[in-house]
Amino acid sequence: MKVRIKRHPKGVEEFEVEVSQKITLLELLYKVKEELDPTLAFRSMCRAGICGTCAVKLNGKPVLACSTWVSGEDLLVEPIDRFSVIKDLVVDHESVVKRLKDYSLWLRIGEGTISLQEDINRKTSRSWECILCGICDSVCPVLSESGLFGGPLTLTRLYKYLHDPRNAQQETTLKTLQNLKPELCTHCMNCSYACPKRLMPEGLIREEENLLVEKGLLQRQVGGFDFLSF
Ligand code: SF4
Ligand code: SF4
Ligand code: FES
Structure with missing residues (x-):
């Protein structure tokens, strides 16, 4: 699966991830971090749609990464709007x-x-x-x-x-x-x-x-x- 991630301050980077089963956007981000680039920054805590920390934009639409299933090749992940970005997908709450x-x-x-x-x-x-x-x-x-x-x-x-x-x-x-x-x-x-x-x-x-x-x-x-x- 290919995913493009808008990273602050670097800009958009593309990653190719081996995916064998249905996964959530948060699991995909963890795969990128654990298998391809440990410097990728994003937030998560509960992984169950409760803590509210994992909000990002997927193809322009704001979502909770832990509660969103992903499929296909054309994925662009960005930080949510209106908040200042600290690093990559992490915004300042x-x-x-x-x-x-x-x-x-x-x-x-x-x-x-x-x-x-x-x-x-x-x-x-x-x-x-x-x-x-x-x-x-x-x-x-x-x-x-x-x-x-x-x-x-x-x-x-x-x-x-x-x-x-x-x-x-x-x-x-x-x-x-x-x-x-x-x-x-x-x-x-x-x-x-x-x-x-x-x-x-x-x-x-x-x-x-x-x-x-x-x-x-x-x-x-x-x-x-x-x-x-x-
Ligand atoms: S979108 Fe707004 S109202 Fe809905 S859960 Fe998040 S902060 Fe609360
Ligand atoms: S103006 Fe803001 S608060 Fe009012 S409906 Fe639109 S998004 Fe919601
Ligand atoms: S990790 Fe807590 S809401 Fe997504």
Whole structure:
């Protein structure tokens, strides 16, 4: 099997790998590293679609390498877009960690015990199943252009805290949502099509925007451009 890999800072290199059975893209990368070039750099941890570290682009489409089967000869592997590249396929996730810290995106529990009802669990499951792989942010055109927009990853992460009854600081969470400006999302759906866990971040962002309007914290644009309402 032939695979071309975009390596930073060297450029694209081609490798020919002996493959006798069906393999994943991550296994293919390991074969290149173990059999042909030990200097090849890429990230992986769980190999099971859980840790979110192995996101790369395969023939232009962002995927989790460990969850993607490969076949054929025409394979081009590149780092995901919008993140700075450290080496080869390894991108810098520091911007994600910084945003989670800057916006304090974690649960602040109050006194006493509050049980989590099944309906809340179901409602927030798309949020808590996010593995922070960064793929949605890598395909978001608004995030590339505007420093004001929080982006699909952060807004997906925040969603569960808006609905979790154990969150003792709902006001702060709503304020954070306001600061992340979900109204800047153009609803292009890139993030929803690309998310490997099928969490549909665009739908969560739409709900968050509606929540801000409901709470009187956001004015709907009269006569604004909202192509999904045509
Ligand atoms: S739907 Fe919104 S958040 Fe998702 S990629 Fe498009 S602009 Fe970005
Ligand atoms: S919402 Fe989906 S694409 Fe975005 S970080 Fe979470 S799992 Fe990855
Ligand atoms: S190695 Fe963990 S998601 Fe792929």
